[in-house]
Amino acid sequence: xxxxxxxREKDYPxxxxxxxxxxxxxxxxxxxxxxxxxxxxxxxxxAIHRDLDGRFKELGHTNAYFPLFIPESFLSKEAEHVEGFAxxxxxxxHGGGEKLEEPLVIRPxxxxxxxxxxxxxxxxxxxxxxLINQWANVVRWEKRTRLxxxxxxxxxxxxxxxxxxxxxxREETLRILECYRAFAEDVLAVPVLxxxxxxxxxxxxxxHTWCIEGLMQDGKALQMGTSHDLGQNFAKAFEIRFxxxxxxxxxxxxxxxxxxxxxxxxxxxxxxxxxxxxxxxxIAPTLAAxxxxxxxxxxxxxxxxxxxxxxxxxxxxxxxxxxxxxxxNDQVQKCFxxxxxxxxxxxxxxxxxxxxxxxxxxxxxxxxxxxEVGPRDCASGKLVVxxxxxRSKDVIDAADFTRANLDARLDAFQKALFDRGLERRAExxxxxxxxxxxxxxxxxxxxxxxxxFNPSKEAEATVKSHTRATVRLVLNxxxxxxxxxxxxxxxSRTEVIFGIxx
RNA sequence: CGGGGAGUAGCGCAGCCUGGUAGCGCGCCUGCUUUGGGAGCAGGAUGUCGUCGGUUCAAAUCCGGCCUCCCCGACCA
Numbered sequence: 001x002x003x004x005x006x007x008r009e010k011d012y013p014x015x016x017x018x019x020x021x022x023x024x025x026x027x028x029x030x031x032x033x034x035x036x037x038x039x040x041x042x043x044x045x046x047a048i049h050r051d052l053d054g055r056f057k058e059l060g061h062t063n064a065y066f067p068l069f070i071p072e073s074f075l076s077k078e079a080e081h082v083e084g085f086a087x088x089x090x091x092x093x094h095g096g097g098e099k100l101e102e103p104l105v106i107r108p109x110x111x112x113x114x115x116x117x118x119x120x121x122x123x124x125x126x127x128x129x130x131l132i133n134q135w136a137n138v139v140r141w142e143k144r145t146r147l148x149x150x151x152x153x154x155x156x157x158x159x160x161x162x163x164x165x166x167x168x169x170r171e172e173t174l175r176i177l178e179c180y181r182a183f184a185e186d187v188l189a190v191p192v193l194x195x196x197x198x199x200x201x202x203x204x205x206x207x208h209t210w211c212i213e214g215l216m217q218d219g220k221a222l223q224m225g226t227s228h229d230l231g232q233n234f235a236k237a238f239e240i241r242f243x244x245x246x247x248x249x250x251x252x253x254x255x256x257x258x259x260x261x262x263x264x265x266x267x268x269x270x271x272x273x274x275x276x277x278x279x280x281x282x283i284a285p286t287l288a289a290x291x292x293x294x295x296x297x298x299x300x301x302x303x304x305x306x307x308x309x310x311x312x313x314x315x316x317x318x319x320x321x322x323x324x325x326x327x328x329n330d331q332v333q334k335c336f337x338x339x340x341x342x343x344x345x346x347x348x349x350x351x352x353x354x355x356x357x358x359x360x361x362x363x364x365x366x367x368x369x370x371x372e373v374g375p376r377d378c379a380s381g382k383l384v385v386x387x388x389x390x391r392s393k394d395v396i397d398a399a400d401f402t403r404a405n406l407d408a409r410l411d412a413f414q415k416a417l418f419d420r421g422l423e424r425r426a427e428x429x430x431x432x433x434x435x436x437x438x439x440x441x442x443x444x445x446x447x448x449x450x451x452x453f454n455p456s457k458e459a460e461a462t463v464k465s466h467t468r469a470t471v472r473l474v475l476n477x478x479x480x481x482x483x484x485x486x487x488x489x490x491x492s493r494t495e496v497i498f499g500i501x502x
Numbered sequence: 503c504g505g506g507g508a509g510u511a512g513c514g515c516a517g518c519c520u521g522g523u524a525g526c527g528c529g530c531c532u533g534c535u536u537u538g539g540g541a542g543c544a545g546g547a548u549g550u551c552g553u554c555g556g557u558u559c560a561a562a563u564c565c566g567g568c569c570u571c572c573c574c575g576a577c578c579a
Contacts, residue, residue: 003540004513013573021513032570088578109579143503143577150578203579226579260579293538356539363539374538384538468575 002364007274012218017147019268022364023277026147033145033152037261040365041148043285043342044264045155049135050341051187051282052157052259055179061131061159066113068137069104074112078237081111084204088140090152106139111205111230111256114160115238122252125164125244129172133159148265149222149502156260162240162252166231169253170208173229176257177210180225188263189280189418190214190270191425192224193448193497195473198455203256207231213472213497215425216269219446221472221499224266227257265502270421276364278388280417281410287337288406289362290347293355293374306378307347310401311335314345337406363388368413369406389413389420438486438498442467448499450475452483452492459487463498472499 005018025041092104163169192212206228235251271278294300323335333347372384428447485492
């Protein structure tokens with residue numbers, strides 16, 4: 001058992017912090033609500049960035065960059081938008097030692113400044129669609145922060161598109177939603193529900209907000225991504241107009257969508273255990289850690305020699321030789337397993353730590369596979385493969401230490417992780433039709449509650465005051481099944497998911 | 503922003519009530535022995551006691567302001 005990690009059972013919030021600390025994902029910054037993303041945490045973000053970026057480009061989007069500072073007056077141009085964001089904006093009032101004529105808001109999101117630019121770039125239907133994404137930091141002055149889940153500054157991507165018709169904008173919104181779903185499930189191995197937000201939970205200024213929602217191990221819901229159909233709201237506020245095929249002036253239809261470093265929090269809370277971080281192989285910066293075991297100098301020579309041969313067999317002489325020239329290779333030798341995804345197999349050659357230390361070290365950092373090679377293995381031509389997820393230990397022939405073998409193990413790991421998530425979600429999803437039972441459930445338990453519900457701001461506020469639960473998403477606004485609203489008892493065809501959210 | 507808890511060596515903590523030259527465990531450094539699940543012995547280094555101010559001959563300790571973190575609320579992409 002890891003001695004530096006509080007078990008989930010004992011104190012879940014403390015466990016979360018302990019896992020982050022033990023895995024060295026992040027550290028607190030000397031500014032309230034801000035964090036430093038340390039190399040391992042950042043490598044995970046880079047992996048998320050790399051994969052999603054490819055998906056966006058595959059769909060036809062390109063990246064651009066807009067300013068961090070937004071003139072304060074821009075925010076006010078969309079009534080709901082300013083109402084939603086003004087309370088959490090950081091505002092710059094001075095620059096260069098002088099008071100600014102107009103204060104500058106540090107972007108909490110970029111709809112306004114991008115809308116302003118789109119108004120200048122878009123004149124004709126021939127200019128549409130505009131499909132731009134930006135990778136950026138944003139600032140939202142949060143009262144209560146949590147590492148990765150909610151910090152005052154965070155990293156994200158925000159896509160902003162403009163279209164000729166309402167249909168196209170809606171299609172774009174749903175296309176991105178599906179992109180997020182596939183990414184969350186296939187890459188992060190976190191099962192997500194997909195649906196629309198109710199008016200109460202909608203993005204300020206959006207016509208429709210769609211989301212992917214995951215269930216964490218403590219039964220709380222986590223919003224992992226949103227895709228907004230902005231209708232013509234921002235186009236009207238910023239006068240994004242174009243002359244159509246019919247020679248009439250019309251406002252463009254815009255969308256925006258984003259995921260953030262919060263996804264790292266989702267990864268931690270969905271997969272990790274009392275021994276520390278667990279990462280899906282498709283995201284893990286290090287796929288396998290090779291731990292040499294030896295006592296004497298002769299054994300050291302034998303074991304390290306054997307490992308070198310194994311690594312050459314796995315990755316080729318060129319890569320192994322290159323890794324030996326990298327700085328620090330006498331400590332932890334980093335060999336590229338996949339240069340495109342920047343994923344490594346490492347050899348932990350530190351002589352200051354003993355094998356047991358190394359086992360815990362890499363386990364806590366979420367490395368999916370551990371390879372042990374000792375004198376006994378060298379003699380028998382075998383090696384040990386330990387699986388981080390199910391803790392199984394396989395003794396395999398050295399000849400089987402191949403890409404095909406490792407890939408198969410990593411694929412099985414990825415699948416097992418996702419299947420475990422599906423099982424957990426199934427166990428923690430309940431259909432409840434009666435409001436008394438509904439309240440009783442949330443008094444004691446956490447999880448997704450599926451029910452019929454006729455959304456309204458008032459009803460949702462009342463339910464929240466009773467239970468702290470909110471509508472996480474509308475599963476189906478027009479169900480084939482006919483039910484009764486869990487709150488009012490009236491007939492309903494709207495199926496929703498309630499949960500207590502992070 | 504309201505309620506509760508905390509801040510002393512890298513980490514975890516004691517000391518504070520009852521002011522009087524700052525301690526323990528782990529980690530770290532050196533050496534030897536070790537090494538297949540967190541090693542043993544010996545020696546050693548490390549602190550503006552979160553910060554600013556007040557009381558006092560004297561403050562980690564008493565008083566006040568502020569900062570930061572954690573938990574529970576409120577708020578919230």
